[in-house]
Amino acid sequence: MARVANARMYSANASVRADWKTLLAWVLARAELGWEVIDYDAPAPLSALWAREDLGLAMMCGLPFSQRTPRPTLVAAPVPSPARYGGRPVYFTDIVVRADAPYQRLEDTFGGVVGYTLADSMSGGVALANHLAPYSEAREARLYRKAVGNLIHARGVIEALAAGTIDVGPLDSYYHDLLRRNEPAFAQQVRIIASTEARPIPPLVATAALKPDELARLREALQASTKAPELHAVTERLLLAGFAVPDPADYDVLAQIARPDLPTFEEL
Structure with missing residues (x-):
C-alpha cells in the first residue's frame, strides 16, 4: 500500500503549510521512504483524513487517536519551543x-x-x-x-x-x-x-502498518530534523524544539474528558 504524509492540523496558513511540507519531505527522504506529502485543505473534514488507512505520517487530534480501535501507531509528537510548553509534548x-x-x-x-x-x-x-x-x-x-x-x-x-x-x-x-x-x-x-x-499534544501517527525499521527510521529522521542546519529557518518558523515519543496511554485522559455526560455547548 502506498502511504502518505500530511500536517493539515497545524498548517495555520499557506506559509506554515509550506514549511510543514518541506519538513515532512526532508524526514521521508532521510528515512528512505518514498511516500507522498499530500495536501488536504479546509474545509475538507479532518475526520475523513483520519479515517484513511494509508496514513504513514499524519497529524491527528489526540481525541480520535485515543478513541480509535485499533489505535493508530504513534510515531512521535511535536515539542513546541515557546516557554509555556516547558520542553514537553503538550498543548493547551x-x-x-x-x-x-x-x-x-x-x-x-x-x-x-x-x-x-x-x-x-x-x-x-x-x-x-x-x-x-x-x-x-x-x-x-x-x-x-x-x-x-x-x-x-x-x-x-x-x-x-x-x-x-x-x-x-x-x-x-x-x-x-x-x-x-x-x-x-x-x-x-x-x-x-x-x-x-496542559494536555498531550496531537501526535504524528500512522494508520497503515509500519515495519519496525520503518518506524525507527521515521522517529530518527523527525528528531534529526530539528537539528539539521538546512531546516533551521523552517523549524524556527514552526516553533519546533524537537519531537518526543510519548506513551500512547498518555492520551487515554482525552477519552476520559470526552465523557458521555459532558454538557453540550447548547446546554452550557
Missing part, C-alpha cells in the same frame, strides 16, 4: 476574546455568545466544554445565551470574534502560537483570557 486550549473586548476574566463572558470549532474537536470543543462544566454546575443555569459551532478551525474562531459573531472561543495553543509567529496581524485581533491545563 487558549480561551480568547476580541482584542478590544471589555472582558478581563472568563466569567465576564457569561451571558454572551460562545463559539467552538467542532463538537468532537479536543482543542476546539471538548476541552472548552470540560473547562466550563464546573462553572455551569455551580450556577445551575446556562452560562451563555447562545452557542455558534462549525467554525471548523482556529482561524474560523478568530474570524468570528473579529466579526462580533461570538464573544469568546477556543484556540489550540500551538496553532495559536504559529499564527502569532507567522501571521501576527491576524492573530492580534484576539487575546487570551484563560487557558486550560
Whole structure:
C-alpha cells in the first residue's frame, strides 16, 4: 500500500503549510521512504483524513487517536519551543476574546455568545466544554445565551470574534502560537483570557502498518530534523524544539474528558 504524509492540523496558513511540507519531505527522504506529502485543505473534514488507512505520517487530534480501535501507531509528537510548553509534548486550549473586548476574566463572558470549532474537536470543543462544566454546575443555569459551532478551525474562531459573531472561543495553543509567529496581524485581533491545563499534544501517527525499521527510521529522521542546519529557518518558523515519543496511554485522559455526560455547548 502506498502511504502518505500530511500536517493539515497545524498548517495555520499557506506559509506554515509550506514549511510543514518541506519538513515532512526532508524526514521521508532521510528515512528512505518514498511516500507522498499530500495536501488536504479546509474545509475538507479532518475526520475523513483520519479515517484513511494509508496514513504513514499524519497529524491527528489526540481525541480520535485515543478513541480509535485499533489505535493508530504513534510515531512521535511535536515539542513546541515557546516557554509555556516547558520542553514537553503538550498543548493547551487558549480561551480568547476580541482584542478590544471589555472582558478581563472568563466569567465576564457569561451571558454572551460562545463559539467552538467542532463538537468532537479536543482543542476546539471538548476541552472548552470540560473547562466550563464546573462553572455551569455551580450556577445551575446556562452560562451563555447562545452557542455558534462549525467554525471548523482556529482561524474560523478568530474570524468570528473579529466579526462580533461570538464573544469568546477556543484556540489550540500551538496553532495559536504559529499564527502569532507567522501571521501576527491576524492573530492580534484576539487575546487570551484563560487557558486550560496542559494536555498531550496531537501526535504524528500512522494508520497503515509500519515495519519496525520503518518506524525507527521515521522517529530518527523527525528528531534529526530539528537539528539539521538546512531546516533551521523552517523549524524556527514552526516553533519546533524537537519531537518526543510519548506513551500512547498518555492520551487515554482525552477519552476520559470526552465523557458521555459532558454538557453540550447548547446546554452550557
